[in-house]
Amino acid sequence: MRELFHPDVQQVSLASLLYALGDPVRLEIAQRLAREGEQSCSALCCDVAKSTLSHHFKILREAGVVYSRKEGTQRINSLRKAELDQRFPGVMDALLAVADN
Amino acid sequence: MRELFHPDVQQVSLASLLYALGDPVRLEIAQRLAREGEQSCSALCCDVAKSTLSHHFKILREAGVVYSRKEGTQRINSLRKAELDQRFPGVMDALLAVADN
DNA sequence: TCATTTGTTCGAGATTTTCGAAACAAAGAA
DNA sequence: TTCTTTGTTTCGAAAATCTCGAACAAATGA
Numbered sequence A, B: 001m002r003e004l005f006h007p008d009v010q011q012v013s014l015a016s017l018l019y020a021l022g023d024p025v026r027l028e029i030a031q032r033l034a035r036e037g038e039q040s041c042s043a044l045c046c047d048v049a050k051s052t053l054s055h056h057f058k059i060l061r062e063a064g065v066v067y068s069r070k071e072g073t074q075r076i077n078s079l080r081k082a083e084l085d086q087r088f089p090g091v092m093d094a095l096l097a098v099a100d101n
Numbered sequence C: 001t002c003a004t005t006t007g008t009t010c011g012a013g014a015t016t017t018t019c020g021a022a023a024c025a026a027a028g029a030a
Numbered sequence D: 001t002t003c004t005t006t007g008t009t010t011c012g013a014a015a016a017t018c019t020c021g022a023a024c025a026a027a028t029g030a
Helices: A014-021 A024-036 A050-062 A081-087 A091-098 B014-021 B024-036 B050-062 B081-087 B091-098
Strands: A066-071 A074-079 B066-071 B074-079
Touching (some): A014 A024, A014 B014, A014 B024, A014 B091, A024 A050, A024 A074, A050 A066, A091 B014, A091 B091, B014 B024, B081 B091
Antiparallel strands (some): A066 A074
């Protein structure tokens, strides 16, 4: 597994962030990372195909939402909360507070 | 011009809201309605085709972001701020505060 | 070395988005 | 009534996205 691309959050637009979170699967991933802390892709597995999940993670990474580091055969994902808070003050807190319908 | 459909904001999901705002044109429309108050579609006109703009408004309406009322030959659009605030406390305020890059 | 686990990448089909152009609808003005 | 304005809807085509299975890559374990 190659190292993956992670953009500088400072260069991510608000529209990109909202686009990434504007999908039920991706929003749930972000919520769970916030609540349950970092974890592997498989632990977050929803009812979508493996390749689809990987695709969602790619979009989340490219929007600066998620950081993925290698660990053995796994990839551990975490929310880039502190950086997002600096770039978009209050946004993630508001979204996460509201997230549980 | 027919009357248009406006959903009950209580039935809109957070993912739908973020999806609607996760487009540069639609995000800008929401920002301008918040800052400048209600206005017609033509006043908000960006550099997109008329039909595309109409399409964006439809998505914003169906996500509960915008209310459009008839007034003569025009349609006056406004942010459903109070209802959004009730449904998603703090979210719109955070987004609008951050919106100007 | 060989098999397993965990994800990524590729390829293809289905859906969605975007656009311009044209047709249409409703209200106002000439 | 006829013309103008404003915006919606439909059409067709190009571009982007979503989803899945299959193939691939890297690390671990037997």
